Every structure is written in C-alpha cells, then in structure tokens.
Amino acid sequence: xxxxxxxxxxxxxxxxxxxxxxxxxxVAPATKMIRARQALDDRQQSGHSDTMSFTWRNPERSxxxxxxxxxxxxxxxxxxxxxxxxxxxxxxxxAHIARYARTDHxxxxxxxxxxxxxxxxxxxxxxxxxxxxxALVDREAAYRAGLGWFGKNAxxxxxxxxxxxxxxSVITTARYSESEPVPDGCGSCTRCLDGCPTGAIVAPGVVxxxxxxxxxxxxxxxxxxxxxxxxxxxxxxxxxxxxxCPPTVRLGRRTMSTASPQLGEWVDxxxxxxxTDNELLExxxxxxxxxxxxxxxxxNAVIVIGNTxxxxxxxxxxxxxxxxxxxxxxLAEHAQWAIDEINGRATEVxx
Numbered sequence: 201x202x203x204x205x206x207x208x209x210x211x212x213x214x215x216x217x218x219x220x221x222x223x224x225x226x227v228a229p230a231t232k233m234i235r236a237r238q239a240l241d242d243r244q245q246s247g248h249s250d251t252m253s254f255t256w257r258n259p260e261r262s263x264x265x266x267x268x269x270x271x272x273x274x275x276x277x278x279x280x281x282x283x284x285x286x287x288x289x290x291x292x293x294x295a296h297i298a299r300y301a302r303t304d305h306x307x308x309x310x311x312x313x314x315x316x317x318x319x320x321x322x323x324x325x326x327x328x329x330x331x332x333x334x335a336l337v338d339r340e341a342a343y344r345a346g347l348g349w350f351g352k353n354a355x356x357x358x359x360x361x362x363x364x365x366x367x368x369s370v371i372t373t374a375r376y377s378e379s380e381p382v383p384d385g386c387g388s389c390t391r392c393l394d395g396c397p398t399g400a401i402v403a404p405g406v407v408x409x410x411x412x413x414x415x416x417x418x419x420x421x422x423x424x425x426x427x428x429x430x431x432x433x434x435x436x437x438x439x440x441x442x443x444x445c446p447p448t449v450r451l452g453r454r455t456m457s458t459a460s461p462q463l464g465e466w467v468d469x470x471x472x473x474x475x476t477d478n479e480l481l482e483x484x485x486x487x488x489x490x491x492x493x494x495x496x497x498x499x500n501a502v503i504v505i506g507n508t509x510x511x512x513x514x515x516x517x518x519x520x521x522x523x524x525x526x527x528x529x530x531l532a533e534h535a536q537w538a539i540d541e542i543n544g545r546a547t548e549v550x551x
Contacts, residue, residue, distance in 0.1 A: 204323055205322045208320065210276070210377070216312070220280070220308055221308065222309065223361070224279040224358055225276065225279075225347075226276075226345030226346045227277070227376045227378050228274070228344035229275070229378055230265040230266060230371055230372075232264050232265075233265075233340045233341070237263040240262070244259075248406065248407065250408075252409055261334075261335060268336065268371055269373065270326070271326065271373045272372065273374060273376075274378075275370070276316065277344075277368070279347055279358060279365040280309045280312075281361070281364055282364055282457045283364035283457055287466075290466060292510060293509040293513060293516055294466055295435035296433045296435060297437065297465055298434070300366065301436045303459050304462065306332045309331045310368065313329035313330075317329045317370050323374070327374065328371055329370050330368060330369050330370075331366070331367070342356050342369075343381075344381075345369075346379030347379075349386070351386055351405075352392050352393060352401065352404040353441035354406070357447055360451050362445065362447050363448045392441040392442075392444060392445055395441060398430050412438070414438040418489070418490060422530060425537075428503050431500075431507060433504050433507060435467060462486060472498065473501055473519055480494040480498075495530070499531060502531065502534045503538060505538055505542075506540075509542055511543060511545065517539065521539065
C-alpha cells in the first residue's frame with residue numbers, strides 16, 4: 201500500500217501559488233476573529249453596512265473559521281495582484297470600469313487555492329478554499345496572516361505593493377507556523393479620506409456604504425439623487441481611494457496583473473442601453489448584479505450618460521427621452537434626471 205503524500209510546506213505552497221500569479225502568502229491562526237466580529241456588529245448598528253449582506257449575513261460564521269472547517273488550525277492566506285494599466289478615456293459619453301471589475305480575478309485565485317487544498321487533503325488533513333465568499337472576512341484573515349495592514353480606506357495595504365489585490369484563504373486542520381503581523385504604514389496620511397468623491401470614509405478604516413459609489417452601483421433600487429453627479433463616468437466600481445493612496449500609487453505597478461481582461465477600461469453606456477437582458481448578462485455577468493436584474497446596469501448607464509453626454513448628442517438624448525416615457529418608473533425617473541442634467545449644462549454661461 202502506497203503511503204500518503206507528505207504535507208506540503210509553506211515554502212512549497214508559496215511556490216505552487218506563484219504559478220498562478222499569486223505573489224503574497226501568509227499564515228494566520230484559525231481562531232475566532234474577535235476584532236472583525238466587533239467591527240461587523242458596529243457597522244450594522246451604525247447603519248454603515250446599509251443593506252449589504254455578504255459577510256454581514258452571518259457574522260458569527262464569517263469570523264469563526266472552525267464553523268467552515270471543523271477542527272481548523274491554520275488559514276493559509278493568499279493575495280493575487282490585479283492592477284492593470286489605465287488609458288486616456290474617450291471624450292463625450294463614456295463609462296469607466298474599475299480595475300478589479302475588468303476580469304474575474306477570483307477565478308484565478310480560487311484555482312490556485314483549490315490546488316493547494318487538494319495537496320493538503322492528499323496528506324490526510326481537511327482543507328477548504330475560500331475567496332470572495334460569505335463564509336470568511338478575507339481582509340481580516342490577510343491582516344492576521346501578516347500580509348499587510350489596514351489602510352484608512354479599509355483596504356488591506358501590502359508593504360511594497362499597495363492595495364490592488366484580491367484575497368483568499370485555505371482553512372485547514374493542518375498546523376502551520378503563523379506569520380508575523382505588519383505594522384501600520386499610513387501614519388498621518390489622510391489622502392483617501394480627503395479624496396473620496398462622496399465622503400464615504402467617515403473615519404479611518406470606516407466606510408459608510410450608503411455613500412460609497414462602488415456599493416451604490418451594485419445596489420438595487422433608486423440611485424440617491426445627491427450621489428448622481430459625483431458618480432461621474434463610473435459604470436461599475438470606484439478606484440478613487442486607491443488612486444490617491446501613496447503606497448498604492450508609488451508601489452502598485454511592481455505587481456501588475458497577468459490576467460487577460462474580459463472587459464476593457466471603457467464601455468459605451470448607450471450601447472449598453474441597446475442590449476437585451478441576455479446580452480447584458482453575458483457580457484457583464486462577471487460582475488455582482490443585484491437580483492441578476494440587468495435593469496440596474498441600465499440605471500447606471502443612464503446616470504453616466506446624464507453626466508457625460510453633450511446636448512448635441514441627439515442619439516443619446518433621444519434614447520433617454522424614450523426611456524423617460526417608458527413603463528419602468530425607476531428607469532424613467534433616472535432618464536428624466538439625465539435629460540435635465542444635459543440640458544442644464546447646455547444653458548450654463550461660461551465664466
């Protein structure tokens with residue numbers, strides 16, 4: 201009878217994950233995440249989590265690794281870079297896609313984590329991979345694994361690399377030596393707080409989802425009136441608090457993503473309005489779309505057109521007028537707002 205393979209060392213795991221483009225690996229204890237649980241409770245009680253579910257859906261589970269893997273001892277935490285080059289955008293109506301949303305980076309990360317989990321299971325231990333999952337607070341796991349520190353924008357900042365990373369873990373009954381924590385690297389800097397277009401970072405490390413454009417673009421329903429102009433040309437996601445972060449700006453390009461983008465940096469929002477439900481879901485299905493309902497993508501596109509189109513763009517104005525007269529009350533209201541914005545800019549008197 202052939203003996204089971206030996207348990208892979210952390211060095212062997214790091215080498216394996218590197219073949220997937222994963223650049224940072226650490227180990228955290230699989231004990232309760234008491235600090236994260238308190239933070240989740242505080243955000244819920246203050247209303248800062250808005251209607252988000254995700255790790256808020258079951259805070260006890262998402263902060264207790266042993267509830268996901270019975271007898272868990274260690275969490276092997278990994279970070280995959282996703283920074284990609286930006287190009288100068290087109291003029292006129294345009295919609296910008298945040299860097300993390302241009303391809304499914306998590307599929308690559310999961311593939312690497314699943315490979316490691318299989319190796320650990322082959323050695324006789326339990327091991328389950330988690331990435332972008334309700335079951336685990338990824339950033340807290342990464343912090344405890346010594347990958348980085350919590351920036352004032354609530355992102356995990358990796359020394360010498362910044363914050364353009366997706367995070368995931370393998371929770372296992374195998375015991376590995378824990379990594380050393382990383383000290384705070386933000387100091388007195390407040391550029392992310394000052395640079396957020398809606399003031400969503402209400403305190404260092406605290407983001408009010410009710411003001412966060414990235415969340416509002418994902419949320420179902422009416423887009424808040426007082427946030428529409430601030431949305432600018434964003435169609436999905438917002439990179440602003442990372443774009444102004446000195447460590448991320450200065451160091452991030454050392455870890456460029458090797459993933460092939462499924463989507464470009466820019467998309468024509470008017471083209472989105474001409475697409476069928478199936479076409480929208482097929483092209484943008486990599487995104488989280490509330491209720492998997494494409495009308496929220498159309499809502500976002502309408503606002504972007506209102507912010508970027510010129511009154512001489514008769515095609516855009518004509519489409520908006522048609523939507524404003526349509527049966528979808530929510531889209532009609534946003535379309536009328538967009539028309540009013542476009543017309544308002546046309547009557548502005550230059551200084």
